[in-house]
Amino acid sequence: MTTPILSLQNVxxxxxxNHVLRGVTLDVAPGQSLVVIGGSGSGKSVMLKSALGLMTPDSGQILFNGEDVTQAKGKTRARMRERVGMLFQSGALFDSLTVWENVAFRLVNSGVVSRAKAKDRAIETLSKVRLGADVADLYPAEISGGMQKRVSLARSIISKPDLIFFDEPTTGLDPITADAINDLIIEQVRGLGAATVSITHDMASARKIADEVAMLFEGKIIWRGKASEVEDSGNAYVDQFVHGRAEGPIQPAL
Known part of the structure; x- marks a missing residue:
């Protein structure tokens, strides 16, 4: 059997x-697109930060390509992060850096690639997300929200990672721009052959980019299945969330 690129075991x-994660167990296969859905406060962001190593679980294990990285620091953690990309919910672009410097941030700060070569790589990667070289020397404040999201996507793929995390990739975008971002995510991820873990409230995005969908509720994975099965999951919690109903087992957070 293929070793999962990422495995959370009873985290x-x-x-x-506040008991946020209550035994999360989740595997992601190489090349697989997994979308984790769930309401506000369900633990999605904490799960993502734990998988990235930004938080350390109280118990359980996190494996990256079969290696236990739960408590990893230093070179072990650095090796993992070299193979991981991240698109943050807000884009998280550095206002004081130009577009190309944001995209090439990892390359420039690695000290391995010259600034000139890093800029060339950045411009090449920007073209993959439908942005021209004319935006490279602009600052984030000088481009639209949709363009900022594409710059963030370019930054997440420039190092050709094996695993990419997407944190609410379409938040704050109008439906047309959001759909364009979803198309770019699918195109670039398939081109890389990377695995992805996305967390989102946006069911249109989840249906489009996912191979499989999992639902996190009260700190546990309560359902997982193919994206094509999410509309008819047989799970009352999933059904209520997917169809956006106020009535059901999930109480609205008022």
Missing amino acids: EKRFGK
Whole structure:
């Protein structure tokens, strides 16, 4: 059997009395696109940060390509992050850096690639997300929100990672721009052959980019299946969330 590129095994995380993750178990195969859905406060962001190593679980294991990285630091953690890309919810572009410097941030700061070569790589990668060389020397404040999201996508793929995390990739975008971003995600991820883990509230995005969908509720994965099955999951929680109903087992967070 193929070793999962990412495996969370019974991961738990508390913040004081707030028990956020309550035994999350999740595998992601190489090249697979997994979308994790769930309401606000369900633990999606904490799960993502734990998988990235930005938070350390209280218990459980996190494996990257079969290697235990739960407590990893230093060179072990650096080796993992070299193979991982990330698109943040807000884009998280550096306002003081130009577009190309944002895209090539990892290359420039690695010290391995010259600034000139890094800029060439950045411009090449920008073209993959339908942005021309004319935006390379602009600053994030000088481009639209949709363009900023594409710059963030370019930054996440420039190092040709094996695994990419997407945190609410279409948040704040109008439906047409959001759909264009979804198309770019599919195109670029397939081109790389990378695995992806996305967290989102946007069911249109989830249906489009996912091979499989999992639902996180009260810190646990309560359902997982093919994206084509999410409309008829047989799970009352998934059904309520997918169809956006106020009535059901999930109580609205008012």
